[in-house]
Amino acid sequence: xxxxxxxxWNRAFGLPSxxxxxxxxxxxxxxxxxxxxxxxxxxxxxxVSPNGSLPALKDGPQWIGGFDAxxxxxxxxxxxxxxxxxxxxxxQKAQSIAYRSFIxxxxxxxxxxSLYVTNKNWIxxxxxxxxxxxxxxxxxxxxxxxxxxxxxxxxxxxxxxxDIAAEDSRPLQPISTAFAGITAITDKSDKPQEKEKxxxxxxxxxxxxDFLDPIKEKLAGQEYFFGGASPTTIDCLLVGYISLxxxxxxxxxxxEEILRKEFSDIVGYTDSLKLTYFTQNITYSTPDExxxxxxxxxxxxxxxxxxxxxxxxxxxxxNKEGYNTxxxxxxxxxxxxxxxxxxxxxVLAYKALTTEGKVDxxxxxxxxxxxxxxxxxxxxxxxxxxxxSNNGTEGGRLPIFRAEDMLGL
Amino acid sequence: MASPPQxxxxxxxxxxxxxxxxxxxxxxxDLPPMSIEDFQLLSTNTTTRQHTEKSIxxxxxxxxxxxxxSSIASFNPTCLKWQTYLxxxxxxxxxxxxxxxxxPSGSLPFLVISSQSDRISQTISSPKLGKxxxxxxxxxxxxxxxxxxxxxxxxxxxxxxxxxxWLYALYIDPTNLSTLTIPKxxxxxxxxxxxxxxxxxxxxxxxxxxxKSSTSTSPTGTELYSKAIEAFRALSTLLSxxxxxxxxxxxxxxxxxxxxxxxxxxxxxxxxSGRVVVEGLIGFENLVEHEERIRQRWFS
Numbered sequence: 001x002x003x004x005x006x007x008x009w010n011r012a013f014g015l016p017s018x019x020x021x022x023x024x025x026x027x028x029x030x031x032x033x034x035x036x037x038x039x040x041x042x043x044x045x046x047x048v049s050p051n052g053s054l055p056a057l058k059d060g061p062q063w064i065g066g067f068d069a070x071x072x073x074x075x076x077x078x079x080x081x082x083x084x085x086x087x088x089x090x091x092q093k094a095q096s097i098a099y100r101s102f103i104x105x106x107x108x109x110x111x112x113x114s115l116y117v118t119n120k121n122w123i124x125x126x127x128x129x130x131x132x133x134x135x136x137x138x139x140x141x142x143x144x145x146x147x148x149x150x151x152x153x154x155x156x157x158x159x160x161x162x163d164i165a166a167e168d169s170r171p172l173q174p175i176s177t178a179f180a181g182i183t184a185i186t187d188k189s190d191k192p193q194e195k196e197k198x199x200x201x202x203x204x205x206x207x208x209x210d211f212l213d214p215i216k217e218k219l220a221g222q223e224y225f226f227g228g229a230s231p232t233t234i235d236c237l238l239v240g241y242i243s244l245x246x247x248x249x250x251x252x253x254x255x256e257e258i259l260r261k262e263f264s265d266i267v268g269y270t271d272s273l274k275l276t277y278f279t280q281n282i283t284y285s286t287p288d289e290x291x292x293x294x295x296x297x298x299x300x301x302x303x304x305x306x307x308x309x310x311x312x313x314x315x316x317x318x319n320k321e322g323y324n325t326x327x328x329x330x331x332x333x334x335x336x337x338x339x340x341x342x343x344x345x346x347v348l349a350y351k352a353l354t355t356e357g358k359v360d361x362x363x364x365x366x367x368x369x370x371x372x373x374x375x376x377x378x379x380x381x382x383x384x385x386x387x388x389s390n391n392g393t394e395g396g397r398l399p400i401f402r403a404e405d406m407l408g409l
Numbered sequence: 410m411a412s413p414p415q416x417x418x419x420x421x422x423x424x425x426x427x428x429x430x431x432x433x434x435x436x437x438x439d440l441p442p443m444s445i446e447d448f449q450l451l452s453t454n455t456t457t458r459q460h461t462e463k464s465i466x467x468x469x470x471x472x473x474x475x476x477x478x479s480s481i482a483s484f485n486p487t488c489l490k491w492q493t494y495l496x497x498x499x500x501x502x503x504x505x506x507x508x509x510x511x512x513p514s515g516s517l518p519f520l521v522i523s524s525q526s527d528r529i530s531q532t533i534s535s536p537k538l539g540k541x542x543x544x545x546x547x548x549x550x551x552x553x554x555x556x557x558x559x560x561x562x563x564x565x566x567x568x569x570x571x572x573x574x575w576l577y578a579l580y581i582d583p584t585n586l587s588t589l590t591i592p593k594x595x596x597x598x599x600x601x602x603x604x605x606x607x608x609x610x611x612x613x614x615x616x617x618x619x620x621k622s623s624t625s626t627s628p629t630g631t632e633l634y635s636k637a638i639e640a641f642r643a644l645s646t647l648l649s650x651x652x653x654x655x656x657x658x659x660x661x662x663x664x665x666x667x668x669x670x671x672x673x674x675x676x677x678x679x680x681x682s683g684r685v686v687v688e689g690l691i692g693f694e695n696l697v698e699h700e701e702r703i704r705q706r707w708f709s
Contacts, residue, residue, distance in 0.1 A: 021624060052626030066625050068636075094646035097639060098562035101569045104624060152621055214558025314616055316581055318630035318682050 004029075004038040005058040005285065006070075007048055010133040013248035016040065016278055018129065020111060021067045024240030025055035027277040028067070031231055032074060032082040039285035044133060044142075045293035047301040050320055058291070068100070071233055085232050092226050096234050099218075099225075103234075106211035107241045109153045113207075114245060114255040116150030117161055120168045121250045138298050160207070163200040168252050204254050205262060208245075212263050219269060231273065239273040246270055306330075468500065471507035472518035473594065479504050480708050482672060484593050486575060488518040490669035491538055495520075496707040497660045498546035508597060539662070551653070551661030560655065560663065563647060566640040567666050573619050574637030575670060577630050578683030580615035585681050630682055638689035645693035652702065660703065671700040672708075 006029055008022035017023050029038050041058075049056035049065035057064040057073065064073045075083040085093060115126045130143035154161065215238065218225060225234045245255040246267060259267055304327045317323055419425075472488035475481065479502055483489040495502055502520070512519050514534040520541070523530040533541045554560060579590050586608060594611065595604035619628060644667060648654055654663045674687050675697065691697060 046626060049625075051628070051632070053624065090646050091649075094643035095559065095562065097643040098559070098566050098647075101640070102562040102565040105565045105569055105622075214561055217558045314613065316577065316616055316619060316628055316630060316633075318582075320627075320629055322629065323627050 002060070003036070003283075003285075004033075005041045005287075006038055007041045007043040007045070007054055007056045007058060007287070007291065009054050010042050010044055012129050013244075015243055015247055016282060017042075018126075018244075019054060020108070020241045020244050021053075022055045022240070023243055023278070024237045025057075025067050025070055026282070027231075027236035027239050027273070028071060028084075028233060029074075030277045030282070031236065032084050033078075035281070035283065039283045041285050041287045041291070042133070043287040043291050043293060045287070045291060045297070047297060048291050067237070084230065084236075087228060087230075088226060088232060096226075096232065099234050100237060102214070103211070103237055103241055107245075109157065110207060110211060110255065111241065111244050112150035112153045113157060113161070113164075114250070115248065116147050117154045117157075118164050118168070118250075118252050118254075120252040121248075122147065124251050125248065134293075135295070137295065138293065141298075141302070157207070160200070160203055163203070164252065164254070167200050201254070201258075205258050208255065208258050208263070212259075212266055216263060216266055219265065221265060223269075223272070231276075235273060236277075239270055239277060242266065242270040243274055243278070247274070467523065468502035469521045470495065470502050470504045470518050471511060471521065472504055473508075474504045474506050475593075475596075477503050477505060482676070482704075482708050483518075484673065484677065485517070486572070486669040486673060487516075487535065489673065490665050491518050491520075491535060493665040493668050493703065493707065494539075494542065494662055497551075497665060497703075498542050498549060500542065500546050506597075508594075549661065550659040551657045553655045553657050553661050553663060555662060563644065563654075564663065564666065566643060567670065569622055570633075570636040570640035571670050573622060574633050574686045575674070576615040576619055577633045578674075578679055578681070578686055580612050581619075581630070582681040582683055585679055585683055586612060588680065589677060631685075634682070634685045634689070637686050641690055641693050641696060645696050648695050648699060650695065653699075664699070664703065667696070668700055668703045671696055672704060675700055 006025060008017045008026065009019040010017065012018035015023060016026050026040065044054075046052055046054050046056075048058070048063060050063050051065035051069070053065065055065075055067060055070060057070045059073075059077075064070050075085075085096060088096065114121065116122050127143055127147075130146075131139045134142055215225075224231050225238065226232055242259075246259055248256075250256070315322075315326060317326060420428075470479070470488075470492060472483045472492060473485035474483040474488065474492075479492065479496065481504070483492050483504070492504065507517060509515055509517060511517075512534070513532055514536075516535060518535055518538075520533040520538060521530050522533065522541075579585050590611065591604050591608040595607050598604065598607070619633065623633075625632070644654075652658075653660050654667065655661075657664075671690060674690055679687050
């Protein structure tokens with residue numbers, strides 16, 4: 001039996017992945033199932049996952065996407081054998097569900113702020129990191145998407161982002177003498193700047209405390225979140241998230257500094273879990289040909305997602321199949337529009353090439369008491385000819401359609 | 410023959426006739442803001458003193474609602490949450506149907522208070538409502554620490570998984586969008602294309618909100634519903650056989666938070682795919698009983 005494959009985002013910062021959920025999944029697999037039954041695959045290909053994001057688990061023909069789904073899949077597959085939460089009480093299980101949602105809600109914005117939105121870290125560390133493992137055109141799209149996601153997650157922290165940027169920026173050298181006066185003034189006021197730095201630090205501290213105070217209270221010096229002798233899923237999630245605040249070596253290291261200074265017991269807790277899970281011999285494997293992130297399948301995915309990324313059709317369907325139908329429906333419409341345009345175009349082209357600006361006009365006139373029908377082919381507008389050719393009784397009268405003729409009565 | 414010069418400048422007759430109809434309506438003169446003394450004088454002169462006191466001693470909660478009776482529940486979870494909490498804390502108020510354009514902060518609900526002592530009405534927006542209630546309501550026996558870890562963790566379930574399922578059921582599911590959400594939220598502007606346009610805007614806002622809070626790139630309705638049911642299971646375990654959440658002896662903020670969703674899920678006639686989450690909720694008896702307890706005491 002081939003081992004289970006865990007597909008994740010690439011390793012980074014000395015951690016096995018750059019994504020907190022992937023790290024959590026690695027920690028979970030390490031603690032739940034024996035090391036020889038699973039391999040880690042750095043496929044970086046989110047399209048393999050049924051929910052469109054990594055981590056994803058490949059078990060034979062089956063794909064499972066997302067940390068929560070992976071946990072429940074492995075628990076049910078092993079009939080509880082790999083359930084690391086089996087010793088928890090019902091109330092602890094309920095807490096476990098609640099804290100999962102709490103960690104994601106409070107910590108994800110902090111990680112986004114630290115790695116993606118703090119400009120200095122993004123430009124110097126995180127952005128170049130993506131270029132090391134992604135090939136040419138893809139290395140522009142994926143980090144951009146991750147950055148955009150981070151920006152939307154930190155939208156409520158705008159003033160803090162501005163303060164971090166102000167704190168990080170060095171006083172500029174005067175470009176010309178014209179600017180010398182302005183920079184001189186800012187240089188003089190380094191006292192208030194220092195003060196600003198302190199308030200920014202306090203606000204960042206509060207942001208971290210929002211997330212970490214409840215965790216600290218819960219841990220209360222224990223080795224694991226729920227006490228006990230072994231880690232549970234919530235420990236896996238915590239080590240995944242906190243590691244990304246603690247481990248990366250960043251030019252603007254506010255997250256790490258605050259953690260080390262104010263939350264030393266959480267640092268200790270994370271370090272010991274990290275040592276168990278992330279430095280262990282993880283077996284790596286290469287992705288199958290079909291699961292690799294190649295230019296072809298990246299292009300295919302981009303085209304499939306284009307209705308959504310262009311904002312033409314944005315919907316959350318009830319089922320996974322809904323996404324395919326949505327994308328298919330869009331392309332059917334596109335083809336339809338092109339087809340219609342082509343048809344109309346060719347009809348017009350045919351018309352333009354075959355008619356010589358002349359039309360057939362059927363005339364009805366009373367000539368000496370009898371009705372006479374005649375068809376005349378003539379250029380549009382040269383009614384005079386038709387009138388003249390129809391040698392009628394009234395010399396100058398033009399044959400003009402009457403209203404009732406048009407109704408065919 | 411030569412007409413006087415002013416004739417040449419006169420507007421043509423039909424324009425003069427048209428303009429003679431304006432102004433169509435002349436509104437009564439709006440008085441400039443007056444001082445408290447003037448106001449008191451005016452009110453004692455024009456109406457009976459008693460009537461004035463009664464009308465200005467009212468708190469009004471502006472929310473998405475169909476009624477001015479504060480015991481008729483709002484159909485919006487956030488509005489209902491505050492409405493319930495005000496009721497729990499025994500603050501008298503009436504409700505007023507409103508919309509986002511009326512709110513100083515752009516979101517509902519907000520409370521307009523007018524007390525006898527200062528005679529100036531004051532607007533409390535929803536983020537400040539909690540603090541205002543703590544300062545003005547009689548003390549509560551509910552002493553649950555709202556900054557505690559467990560409180561915030563379970564609250565994140567209500568504001569995360571349950572809210573997302575609510576948004577999916579009410580705004581994205583086409584059945585409920587057209588039969589419940591659009592008629593309820595656009596009752597004030599029923600002119601033909603307006604409800605449809607507002608409806609699609611609300612739907613887009615719901616999609617964006619769900620995408621933002623989801624960890625997966627392509628979330629599905631089924632996934633959102635199962636997460637909400639998992640959240641209800643956790644809440645049901647938390648409540649167990651207690652009367653109120655966190656074992657409190659009297660209802661509190663968290664009870665209002667949960668009631669806001671459970672009441673609306675159980676009482677609105679949610680159809681379409683939303684039945685899944687309603688059926689799921691009905692499975693947790695203690696949550697249904699909790700909803701009933703609050704409804705019978707404060708909303709009947």
